[in-house]
Amino acid sequence: MTENWLIDNYKRISENINIAAEKAGNEVTFLAATKTVPPEIINNAIDLGLRYIGENRVQEFLSKNDKINPAAHRHFIGHLQTNKVKDIVGKAELIHSVDSVHLAKEISKKSKNLNIVTNILLEVNIGKEESKSGIAEEEVYKKLEEIIKFDGINVKGLMTIPPICSEKAEIRKYFSKMYKLFIEIKNNKLYNSNMVYLSMGMSGDYIEAIEEGANIVRIGTALFGKRNY
Secondary structure: OOOHHHHHHHHHHHHHHHHHHHHHOOOOEEEEEOOOOOHHHHHHHHHHOOOEEEEOOHHHHHHHHOOOOOOOEEEEOOOOOHHHHHHHOOOOOEEEEEOOHHHHHHHHHHHHHOOOOEEEEEEEEOOOOOOOOOEEHHHHHHHHHHHOOOOOEEEEEEEEOOOOOOOHHHHHHHHHHHHHHHHHHHOOOOOOOOOOEEEOOOOOOHHHHHHOOOOEEEEOHHHHOOOOO
16 A cells, blocks of 8 residues: 555645646656665555656666566666666666766667667766766766767766755756756757756755756655655
8 A cells, every 4th residue: 555645745746846847838757766765665656657766876776676667767867887887778768877988988888789779868067066976067068079979879968966055046056057058959950859858856956947947857855755664
């Protein structure tokens, strides 16, 4: 039986997303960040209508994969080391966190070995934080020009985790900057056929992210709570 708290959370978040998406004139994917969440709870959310899930850790992705309802689309949203690429390629529909040419090259190599194309997002360190991975804003075009030459991968958009901000207006500036970069690349004739996803916004700021242009939001705590079950 699905817990009432999960039903309430799912309904509330879905309604918030729909309202913000309508305001922004955009279609938005509700992706549940499922780190540490047991498969049975994830499956309960899928029964409610959830269709996209994202894991942060490779080992957890693999351990849960066969236990989760196949109706859900599986994304990988955490930091990915090159030695773990072989475990994710062919299993994740979209990798959100490609933060270097080196990583993209390894994904390309493993994808070609499997004769598949892997969809990826480039992770942008929009706040220039030393503690976070991601491509610097001013380096995105240069790195993208290298990465799009690799076979076996398809760059579908951008992802970011902005700095923690005390004011909503402050975090909107980072989201707005990301959206501007996304649109510039999307409208560039070299990339416009592939750039479709802008993944930004989490439990505390997904409404602002949608209003500033996100079309994928990654929500964990607001849906599943603080993992006290």
